Amino acid sequence: MRHRTLTGLAAACLLISTTAAVPALAAGPELTARIVQTSVWSTGYGADVVVTNTGDAPSAGWTVWFELPLGTVVTNSWSAVRASDGGHHTFVNASYNGIIAPGGQQTFGFNAAGSGLPFGCTVDGLPCAGGSVPTSPGPSSPTPTPSLSPSPSPSPSPSPTDPTGTVVDVSTADQLHAALAGALPGQTIRMAAGEYHGSFLIQRAGGADAPITLTGPRTAVLVNDGPSGTAPSCPVPTANWDPGYGLWVFAAPRWNLTGFTVRDAKKGVVIDDSPHVVVDGLHVHHTDEEGVHFRRSSADGMLRNSTVEYTGLAQPGYGEGVYIGSAGSNWECHGNVGGVDRSDRVQVVGNRIGPYVGAEHVDVKEGTFDGVIRANTFDGRGISGQNSADSWVDVKGIGYTIEGNLGSFSAPGTFANGYETHNPTTTPAFPNGCANVWRANTADLGGVGAYAIRVTSTSKCVGAPNVVHASNTVRNATSGLTNIVVTP
Template identity: 75%
Template sequence: MRLAIPGALAGLVAAGLAALPAAAAAPAAPPVRPAGPVIEVDTSAELRGALASAAPGQTIRMAAGEYRGAFVARRAGTAAQPITLAGPRTAVLVNDGPSGAGPSCPAPTAGWDSGYGLWLYGAPYWNLTGFTVKDSKKGVVIDDSRHVKADGLHVHHVDEEGVHFRRSSADGVIRNSVIEHTGLVQPGYGEGVYLGSAGSNWGCHGNAGGADRSDRVLVENNRIGPHVAAEAVDVKEGTFGGIIRGNTFDGRGITGQNSADSWVDVKGVDYLIEGNKGTFAPPGTFANGYETHNPATTPSFANGCGTVWRDNASDLGGAGAYAIKITSVSKCSGRPHVVHSSNTVRRATSGLTNVPVTP
């Protein structure tokens, strides 16, 4: 039954309804949250979506939990507005790959999972902060991505290397991180931090004058080891001007495979190595604390020359010969190495270095 309302009352009712907000008369659909500066994710699918659509200035913040799958970032930040991927140590990336048929030179390809825990490909100006990568073929791979800063990561239990700056990923940083238990499947490729690429791989990874110019990478205040199967830091030929500073190298578990028998192997040019602390104890194969080598490449560089060491403390555990072993002095006559007297050594079978010491 429909009730009649007297004219005066009807006017009052109509006026009152007109004053009400629209939502009171008909509830509206909840607003769509814009893709703002902070994107919160807590599932693998959300993380993949956020990486795929990331924009300069955004922060992708992972909740605690395990994220399984292939996580690839191909979006560029800028110097003024980098993109940040952040999470607590309990936000853990795991990749059960590889799977599918990949290209001869690694590149993100439909139907192929590289097995990398996190892969930045053509993605400059990213900050990677705080989270964990484990149980993957490789840990963090940075390809053709300049100005990537990784801070406070934990990379462990990976089949090959922990963190790789590759394909001319210059001006990067890896600091305040822990890298351990690498090379579980391929010990000879189990470096903690890998800078550049071997000259034999420049056909794939060389995109700057034929070389992999992953130059000026800062490796700072990390703990690398134990059970890093190859070098804690492998500096490849054709790279220039990096700094390896304030790190702790634990050589337990280094395998000696693929000539990996030192904390740091320098084949790059004009590196500064300072303020690091290295130790060795069994198990493992250990020849020297720091080594240089001079591979020939085309184009030609003064590979393995011009390194400066200062304020490094080395304990070779009675197994290693020199704290700093210069493989060839004559090949670096135009760009000599400098070993300062501020470096110290304990329990070496031969001594501090095989070259004259500079005050």
């Protein structure tokens, strides 16, 4: 994995007052936009856009616009409301991150298919490079963006041909059920603070350039009092059956789930057969089993800026914080791509996971490829040790990058190693648990764990070895950094 910072895309922009009597040098916000590539893969890349207020007054909101060259498209985005028209992309702040205090910043992000980099960037209609309004390629004023004003009705109302969608405000469980059932591409469903009890199911797909957003403050809380009814042999939405999930995304790609809380459910957020789903800024806690699960080939998803804790309350050994893919023994139900659960390229970035996560903080299952686990904080207190759950991260997948994470362990709990690999045999055969890379991780094993990174087998990965770089550090280990040769 290589990293690059996009150059020439950050500059301060003075927000112009519409009141002519305000002196030219009056106090006000000044915004900069900086686009930073966070990951690169063979078919595309991911990037963060950092909007910073260098002025001396809070911003009221922000709009970032840029263009991508032909052949490169935005596949999903998070923490902003996006409108795309061909190669032109406009991002307006979400409901919760428009105000930026002086000296503060907000970040949104996107994934792109293709290698072309953004150009013509503007912030609030002014060029990111500074100076006067550009004549090319950026517009003199931003492309119209979705309105964030309340909808007059909680029922979804936009025309399917409306490229920007609308905002639908909900404040009750019944209104939320109706909004989810009628969601359209480009729409934002905005929850008010309060508890929403019930089984919440998403089955409407967003568009490639118009994802659907479900958002709310941290005090908007989804609670599932189930499960109930008779379950089918494999979990699919079934009449008169409540699986007990806090939020279930089923065959509904391209959603953004931002800001709210899911608690007191059998499972927290379950994403099935739904690629390009972004989970951003959620608080998931007090679940009987796992917190967030990307399952049934839910590829190209992301969990970021979220907190997952107190999982596995009923079944500690099945209380993973984040679960990517499915065990080979469950592919009969969840192996929907050539008999395999290909939840590939899932990114877990910038989260706090733990304490009291009953199983692994991140469990990467066999048959999944090329994910990223970066810049997370793992608190190992309360890990159960049941069902072989005795590490922060267990990697059975292939080609994962694990970097920049901070892990710690202290009692209570059962802890063996910080990171582990395993090599389960599956059919069709994959080099499971191979070609993974660790760099710049910091581990404190609390005087209990043996290795920061324990690689189970080197003989099974001869053609695709696991790599542990010297930039990883460990303290309070009973054995050391790793059991394999360290790579500079």
